[in-house]
Each structure stands twice: as structure tokens, then as C-alpha cells.
Amino acid sequence: MKSSFSIDLLIQLLQKATLHAVPPMTLSISQAYPSNPYPILISCLLSLRAQDKVTLPVSLKLFSRAHTPEQMLLLSIEDIESIIRPVNYYKTKAALLHSVSADLLNRFAGKVPSSKDELMSIKGVGLKTTNLVLAEAFGIPAICVDVHVHRISNRLGIIATDTVEQTEQALQIVLPKKYWIEWNRLLVMLGQTMCTAQSPFCSKCPLVDVCDRFGVFKHR
DNA sequence: AAAACGGGGGC
């Protein structure tokens, strides 16, 4: 990032840039199921290596049948498979939803835990899912590093990292804590629209004055 | 460190 710009100004520009973008899936889910962390966790698992536009309608369809671990276990794995078929790895994910729901009942009284260690201890729940659940389901400041956050944080030049773990650590130092949750939302929205992995639409991006990679990268 | 785990969407 060019030195004359602050993080606060960067956030303002990002808010403008993503004002009319489709919000991340977890926001839609939390509106449909207020203060219920379970649908957030399940939709995060469904969205692994998939895109929100595919996963969101499938998630809503699934939650109309089951939005608690108890209800999920009443469905057979075959039932879940048929509901979530449009998403990738649907057979693996149907089994995963079953095992995660059973684990929640066995170890956590059917409640989604709200600590990083407990979430990470659930098989199938990794670092990205853990941080997204902490932030979006519990409002706990967490930096959720998916490929968008990793790519764009580096592209902007505010950090220089190789792995998502390094990115999480670096952003904790660079970003004021009040922005930790919003950073993920903003960068996901920007990444899904203009700041794409290949040939990003830099000519339409309101961040050209800030971005270290403008002119370096092949863009449209 | 590298592989395996498959579906939809854009053009």
C-alpha cells in the first residue's frame, strides 16, 4: 500500500467499492436464522472449495428440513445427499454433516462451541471455517483467511506472506481489531467481483490509487 | 510436500 494511505482510508474505499456487491453467504444465513450458530457452521462446511452462489440456495433448502443437529441426524445420509447434490463433493459433505452433528451432540451438548480450540477439534473443521464461525456466528473478532483475503491482502501490499497461517498472523498486526471481521467480508466481496485471481478488472477498481500491484499485474 | 475429495458457472 502506498504510504500516504491509512488502513482507515483503505476500509472506506473498500466499503464504497463493495457497496452494491452480493454480501457473503454467512450474512444471509445469519439473517434467516438469527443467533443460531449451527446453520452458519453447516453452510461454511458446504461452501468448502465451492462458491457462495452455488452453496447459498442449497443451504437454505437444507435448513428448511433441518437447522439443528438433532434434526440433521433424523435425515439419512442419502437424504442429505439428494438435498445438497448441486454442491461439489456432495457425498463426502453429506457424511461430514452427519459426523459433525453427531460430534456436536456427543461432546458439546448439541451446541456449536465458541472457542478456537474446540472448533478446530471437530474433524472437518479447519482454520478458515473456525475463524468464519467465530466471527459471523459469535461476533468474536477473528481474521478469516480464505483465498480472497490471502490474495488481495498481499496484492494491496499491506503484507507479504506465502501461507494463510502467515497471513492471519500478519493481518493481526497490521489491521486494527475493530476491522478484523469486516475485512473478510469486504475482501470476499471484492474478490468475487473485480479483484479476481487472473486478469482482475483493475480499470473499474476504486483501489487503483492504493494498490501496489496496479500496473504490475496483467489486468483488464 | 503432494495428493485426494467432483460439482456448477462463465464465456
Add this chain to the structure above:
DNA sequence: GCCCCAGTTTT
């Protein structure tokens, strides 16, 4: 039709 997308576990 072809190329793009995108975490976690396992080997």
C-alpha cells in the same frame, strides 16, 4: 466444450 473456482484431511 473448455477453463475457472476453492479447504481439509490424508499419504
